[in-house]
Amino acid sequence: MPAQQAEVFEKVRNCLVDALGVDDDEVTPEATMVGDLGAESIDFLDIVFRLEKTFNIKIPRGELFPEDILSNAQYVREGKVTSEGIDQLKKRMPFVDLTKFEADPRVTNFGNLLTVQDLVNYVQSKLP
Amino acid sequence: MRWFWIDRFTEFTSGHSATAVKTLSLSEDHLHDHFPGASIMPNTLVLEGMAQTAGLLVCEHSGFTKQVILAKVSKAIFYGEAWPGDTLTYRAQVHSIKDDGAMTSVTSHMNGQLQAEAEIFFAHLEQISRRGDKVELFDPYDLFSWLRLLKLYEVGRDADGNPLKIHPHMAESDPHLRSSAAAVS
Numbered sequence: 001m002p003a004q005q006a007e008v009f010e011k012v013r014n015c016l017v018d019a020l021g022v023d024d025d026e027v028t029p030e031a032t033m034v035g036d037l038g039a040e041s042i043d044f045l046d047i048v049f050r051l052e053k054t055f056n057i058k059i060p061r062g063e064l065f066p067e068d069i070l071s072n073a074q075y076v077r078e079g080k081v082t083s084e085g086i087d088q089l090k091k092r093m094p095f096v097d098l099t100k101f102e103a104d105p106r107v108t109n110f111g112n113l114l115t116v117q118d119l120v121n122y123v124q125s126k127l128p
Numbered sequence: 129m130r131w132f133w134i135d136r137f138t139e140f141t142s143g144h145s146a147t148a149v150k151t152l153s154l155s156e157d158h159l160h161d162h163f164p165g166a167s168i169m170p171n172t173l174v175l176e177g178m179a180q181t182a183g184l185l186v187c188e189h190s191g192f193t194k195q196v197i198l199a200k201v202s203k204a205i206f207y208g209e210a211w212p213g214d215t216l217t218y219r220a221q222v223h224s225i226k227d228d229g230a231m232t233s234v235t236s237h238m239n240g241q242l243q244a245e246a247e248i249f250f251a252h253l254e255q256i257s258r259r260g261d262k263v264e265l266f267d268p269y270d271l272f273s274w275l276r277l278l279k280l281y282e283v284g285r286d287a288d289g290n291p292l293k294i295h296p297h298m299a300e301s302d303p304h305l306r307s308s309a310a311a312v313s
Contacts, residue, residue, distance in 0.1 A: 019202060042199045046249050049224050049231040061227055 008055075008127070009120050015050040016116065019043055029117040037116075041067075051119075057126040064122060065114075066092050070107050081105040095121035132274070133177035134218065140284040142292065146185040147219045148278070150177045154212040169210040171244070175201065178234040178246050182220035184275070186230040186250045188284075189222075191295040192275075195265045199229060199251035206244045214238055228252055268301035 013027040020037050033039040039047070044065045052059055062068045066089060069075050075085025086102055096118045101109060134148040152159065152169055159167040179198050187196040210216055220234040229251040236244040253263060275281070275298065284292030299305045 021202075042249070042251065045229045045251060046200055046202055046231075049226075049229075049249070052224065053231075 005120065005124065008123050009116075011054050012051070012116065012119050012123060015047060015054055016119075019046040019050055027116055029115065029120065031116050032112050033114045033116070033119075034111040047119075051123060055123055055127065057123070059126070063092065064119075070110055076107055079107055081107060081110070093118075093122075095125055131176075132180075132277075133173060134180050134278065136277070136279045137181075137283050138217075138279075140185070140188075140280060140292070141289075142284070142286045143185075143189045143222060143225065144287065145219065145221045146181055147217060148177070148181040149215055149217050151215045152210055152212050156212075159212060167212055169214075169216075171204075171206045174206065174210065174216065174236055174244055175204055175246060177216065178218050178220070178236055178244070179248055181218040182222075182232040182234050182248050183250055184278075184280075185220050185222060186225060186232065188280075188292075188295075189225055189230075190252075191297050192268070192271060193297050195253035195263055196230075196250050197253055197265070198248065200249040201246055202249065203247040204244070205246070208238060208241065208243045210238060210243065216243060268297060272298040272301050 009029065013024065016022065016027050016037060017024055020039055020043055022037050026037065031037055033044075048059050048064060051057065051064075069085055069088050069092065070081070072085075075082055075088055081089065081101075082105075086098065086105060089096075089101075090098060096114065098113070101113050134150050137146060137148050139145070139147040154167060158173060159169065162168070162170045179201075183196055183198060187194065190196075215238070217237045218234055219237070220232055223231045223233065229249060232248050232250065234246050234248060235242060253265070281292055281294060286292055294305070
């Protein structure tokens with residue numbers, strides 16, 4: 001891991017330890033936010049505040065966790081994200097690999113998609 | 129029993145910080161029922177007072193128009209017990225307020241010593257229900273009456289340090305202020 005990425009990872013890890021009450025060693029790059037770290041919807045608001053404060057960045061609503069797309073009838077049919085919705089997610093979240101999700105785009109699967117590494121990538125994209 | 133867990137504000141700066149006090153009295157029911165034989169204020173109620181201090185600070189930022197709910201207590205540490213006759217001083221600080229919520233930290237001091245500290249998150253509820261009704265968690269007049277009991281408009285300052293003016297949403301809820309405003313116009 002390059003030096004800057006390692007530093008960002010350490011700070012993201014501290015944010016997640018404080019926000020989720022998990023142990024340091026649980027926060028690995030591959031760990032998923034919901035499945036492995038037990039994040040609930042309100043925790044994402046907490047995490048956004050901590051990332052903004054730690055990195056002095058602004059995170060617009062819906063950019064990191066696009067609830068508005070996943071709850072929009074235009075992009076979701078019968079519990080699955082449509083191809084139009086997937087395009088929206090790709091635009092909104094270029095820092096996330098959506099390949100697996102595209103294969104089975106049930107909205108319920110989305111919660112398990114975001115990993116710690118995705119957060120690190122996102123933060124890095126916001127840094128000057 | 130009324131759900132008032134602060135007695136009054138002693139300092140209030142819009143969008144920034146607030147200090148409130150809570151003096152315990154042996155006549156309060158909770159001091160007799162929670163730990164029989166030991167009249168200690170439960171930590172959950174200390175936390176409630178801390179949350180009321182910070183929650184009103186967050187709510188004031190929108191002129192009491194947004195619906196603010198306690199979303200999460202990510203940290204709460206208690207260092208001492210509060211007994212009848214003790215006065216707790218809660219100091220809340222806003223770290224960030226966004227469209228969807230706010231991050232605050234609050235301390236409780238007793239006799240100059242740190243008694244508790246917490247990190248509390250608030251969320252803004254959607255203003256309109258799915259049926260299209262406007263959502264109000266409190267009756268505006270009841271809220272306004274509470275704010276006056278808490279001396280908010282006596283000690284409050286806006287972000288520029290000027291005395292806090294009565295918020296339009298609160299003034300509209302008061303029939304006397306409404307009739308005075310109508311008489312002036």
